[in-house]
Amino acid sequence: MSDAPSAAEEIMDGVYSALRAHGYADLTMRDIADECSKSKSLLHYHYDTKEDLLVAFLEYIVSDSEKRIAARADDPPVERLVQFIGWFVFAPDETDREAFHIALLELRTQGPFNERIREELARSDRLLRGTVADILADGIEAGVFREVDIEETAAMIVATLDGARTRQITLADSVREEEDDGYTRTVAEATLRRIVEPLLTEGAELPALDTAIEALRRDPDGGADADADRGADADPDGGADDAE
């Protein structure tokens, strides 16, 4: 239980804050250094180049998502799928979660220009689509889902949620109306009703999205085992909570 966060962690937090404050295109080493109250030189001491630092950051958040998903691997398929969908939804006031997705989206745009980043993004894609595919396969085996084209269904669910979130992020915030609980949520509900529900076999029941989101909010790491290996060094603000 070291209460002093390691330098590496502080720097990762700095990248995260700087990214949400400035966006990728305007991100400088100075921004990152300022954001974690360190010197620019220190960043270069730990990471040779700016690219190295950003790749490390991507690795960091993708790995975090991997852990979170793994922690829920044993939940029942239907609950797990609804929870996965809920994962993409965030209310307008959840600035942290939203800012995180902004940061990630910025990084995604660099995929086409940077192989190392692209590699990491591909890993994240395998993680997300693979997770949905696993859930579907488990559900089919357990008899709660009909036999559908697993890959296609997974691709479609991920694309839809990702697209909704991207649109919400890029269009949002200053002009947002109060009562709008988020474009993503509307689409997530529609996804459940129009894509997931037709998948269910007779008798299988779909939990409410709100319930799943609430559960995620209360227990972001998945209740599974309390000794989840992030354990000792888990940072206080929960760190990165998703990956693309």
Next chain:
Amino acid sequence: MSDAPSAAEEIMDGVYSALRAHGYADLTMRDIADECSKSKSLLHYHYDTKEDLLVAFLEYIVSDSEKRIAARADDPPVERLVQFIGWFVFAPDETDREAFHIALLELRTQGPFNERIREELARSDRLLRGTVADILADGIEAGVFREVDIEETAAMIVATLDGARTRQITLADSVREEEDDGYTRTVAEATLRRIVEPLLTEGAELPALDTAIEALRRDPDGGADADADRGADADPDGGADDAE
């Protein structure tokens, strides 16, 4: 019918080419100037700042999409919807179009940080979602679509297609298998089968996606009126072909 393209048009073409070649994050005024064989100073003569220029470019391509969509406003609803969906799909070998969408995505990520860009993106969103909503409304009136929640359906269709294309773009060639004609296409087909088809009333028939795409490719401006005002100087590769 001026055969000499105006400076403004040449500059817009320059922005387009430069964005394709360099992406947004690495886009410089020199890149744009070189791409349209003009001087950097001239760009500043016509547009005070780089931001002004980019906002003007966004306006330009959104307006272009507006015209293209308007040109097809009188097509039958079902065909129009399938064509709209086909609009999002491009084959892996269309590198130009893909590169442009990459740049556009980068521009979109500037939304959260730049109000003028965000404004233009919002206009584009209204255009896309509004178009689908119009098509659905027309189709319901014409009796070819069931009475559904128009806004929700439009939101979902646009989110799905946009998400699929974004994923295809950002993950690019590393994950792509040869026989894969594009992630977007898979999702577009699935969208037709799982979202659009359940909308149809008895007797209504869904045209094939390929047919719609082929029609778009042959006649990008919509057969309506041949004097479409870009007319004379339309650049060979079709120029800006979409808006987010």
Next chain:
DNA sequence: GCTCATTGACTGACCGGTCAGTCAACGAGC
């Protein structure tokens, strides 16, 4: 000869990265 479009040369700001050096912690030797 006046206006407008256009240019090349220029500037100040700022970027990523380097480098010489500071500082606290730690262990070895006595």
Next chain:
DNA sequence: GCTCGTTGACTGACCGGTCAGTCAATGAGC
């Protein structure tokens, strides 16, 4: 338990290079 050499973490000053933006001068058209 004090000193001293060593090491790893960290910093401020600085460098070459690049960027957006400026400006005086030139040319084209009327």
